[in-house]
Amino acid sequence: MRLELGNFHVKDIAFGDTLSFKDGVLTINKQEALDFIMEDDRITEADLYIAKPGDHIRMCPVKEAIEPRVRPDGRGLFPGYTSELKKCGEGTIHALKECSVLVVGKHWGGFQDGVIDMCGEGQKLTYFGQLNNIVLVADTNEEFERYEQQKKNDALRRAGHKLAEFIGGAVKDLEPEDTEVYESTPMTRRDAEIEKLPSVVYVMQPQSQMEEMGYNDLVYGWDCNHMLPTVMDPNEILDGAMVSGSFMPVSSKWSTYDFQNCPEIKELYNAHGKTINFLGVIMANLNVALEQKERAAIFVAQIAKSLGADGAVVAEEGYGNPDADFVGCIVALEDAGVKTVGVTNECTGRDGKSQPLVTLDEKCDAIVSCGNVSELIDLPPMETVLGELEALARDGMSGGWAGDEILGPSVREDGSIILENNSMFCGDQVLGWSPKTMKEF
Template sequence: MKLELGNFYVKDAVFGDETAFKDGILTINKEEALKVAMEDENITEADIVIAKPGDNIRIVPVKEAIEPRFRVSGGPVFPGVTGELLQDGNGKTYALKNSNVLVVGKKWGGFQDGLIDMSGEGAKYTLFSELINICLVADTNEDFEKREQQKKNKALRWAGMRLSEYLGKTVSKLVPEDVECFELHPLTKRTEKEKSLPGVVFVMQPQSQMEEMGYNDLVYGWDANHMLPTFMHPNEVLDGAIISGSFMPCSSKWSTYDFQNYPMIKRLYEEHGKTINFIGVIMSNLNVALEQKERAALFVAQMAKSLGAEAAVVAEEGYGNPDADFIACIVALEDAGVKTIGLTNECTGRDGASQPLVTLDQKANAIVSCGNVSEFIMLPPMETVIGDLEALGRDGLSGGWANDEVLGPSVREDGSIIMENNAMFCGDRVAGWSTKTMVEY
């Protein structure tokens, strides 16, 4: 499979009479764009606000992030979700780089929603402060979700995907500034040099532990809870085959933007044919029952060994219950003779002294930590808030609270904030974006 990703670099985004892209400027007809977003009758009110790097802006509750794209060969950007089911990862797709559609709640948040600051101390915690964000700020008539801790946010998330496809069409007839090419030949048809290098698989564990449908990541529109470990081409991940779910605590989430630009996949591609033979992706799952976790781990190990893998990288979305799947998978791979590195964040408590993962094993001896979800973050007030600042101050949004008996409210009267890292939107960058470092004292 060969994927050509044509890139157009957005230098600025403004509102205007026509939605178009020219000379690095993305112009948006707000009225027309809102009609696209509000095609779902469940959306009762919506607005579009542009937030740029350096702006004195705080955005919360953020529910989803999506890179605007256009599929040159036709069909939806997200097969099985926003349109017909088709094979992706092969052909040409155009992307509006440096830009992003953010889905933001206008009134309510849930524990899987998070915060982004576009400048100041908070900006360093999340990749999305570096992008030009087209914020779809909306509310729905889904009253059953308003005070729920766990929300599906389907109407809002799907509206964000429609908006991203609408913006992606602006470059449909243009020539990209550069083209990234991602190609892996079938295992049996690789060069002798490639075959002589150590075989490496990337094992992804997307959010899939919710037995009720609607909360998990989607694979070609299929709820990942239904899935057994599956071999996938890495191009499928980069080209829209996977959509972020709504369940996972926010700093641990993989947004759809993360899947579209997955850094670990790109890094393995860079080494393919040089230091490694990048075999591909084993898309695993997260489970609830111990037997399910063990079964999935055995499937992953058998698949990796059968494919000829000598080494693996395992990345989990989330923490807590998923830690058991994560460690079980690493142990099963090591038992099969596959040297394995794990990529995760940790939950060591506010004092940093607790056990980092729910379960541990001596064979999991090469773990890359992306930070502590419980780490305290204190942020000054911002001039402008997009969304609903009080969403962070309600019990339910992971990382924020109404009133702590020691710390008081998460949102102070002056608009300043004390929160846990948990509430930073995709803040731990477990997909491979992380800029955090480990320091020994």
């Protein structure tokens, strides 16, 4: 499979008369975009903003991030979800780089929503503080979940995915500034010199713990709770086959943007033919019941062994209950003779002294840590808040609280906030670009 990513590098974003891209400037007709968003009658109010690195802007509650893209051949951006089901992973797609569409609730947040700062100390705690962002701030008529801590956020998330494709239309017929090519070949038909290299699989564990549909990550529009571990071509992941869900404390979450740009897949591609034979992706899942976890681990291990993998990298979306899936998968791979490295964050408590994962095993002797979800963060006020900052304290957002005997409320009267790392939107970046780690002093 051959996938060509035609890149257009966004240096600035502005509102103007037409949707266009020229000399690094993305121009958006704001009213035209809002009219498109409001075609979904569940959206009751919406507005668009621009948030660039260095702006004194704080966003809360942030629900999703998507890279604006479009397919020149007219196929939908997220097959099986926002468009007709079609195969991903081959052909040409145009992408607006250094840019994302962010979806922010106008009022109501929940367990799975987070915070992004565009400047100051908080900016470095989430990748999206470094990007030029088109920010959709909206509310819906989904009253049935307004006061629920756990929200599906379906109307808002779908609006963001569709808006990303709408904005991507600015570069549909343009010539890319540069092109990334990802070409995969059949795992059993590779050059003899490549076959001599250590064979490696990448195991992804997207979030799928909710048995009720509508919360979990999707693969070709299919809820990952319904799937057993399977083999996927890495190009499919980079090309829109995976869509982020609405479940998981948000620093541990993988946004759709993360799937579209997965650095670990790209790095494995870079190493292919040089130091490793990159076989591809085993797409697993994260379950609730112990038997489900054990079954998934058995499947992952037998697939890896059947493919002839010498090594594996396992990435976990989440912590707590999913740690059992993560550790169980690593143990099963090691028992099958596949040397395994795990990538995850940790939950070591505010003092850093608690057990990092819910379950541990001596075979998990190569773990890459992306930081502590419980680390306390104290941030000053921002000039502008997009959304409703009170959601951090009021709506059960992970890492925020209404009151604490020692620390007081998460949201102070002057607009400053204190929160756990848990609340930083996709802040731990387990898929490969986290600047954080754990250190022992």
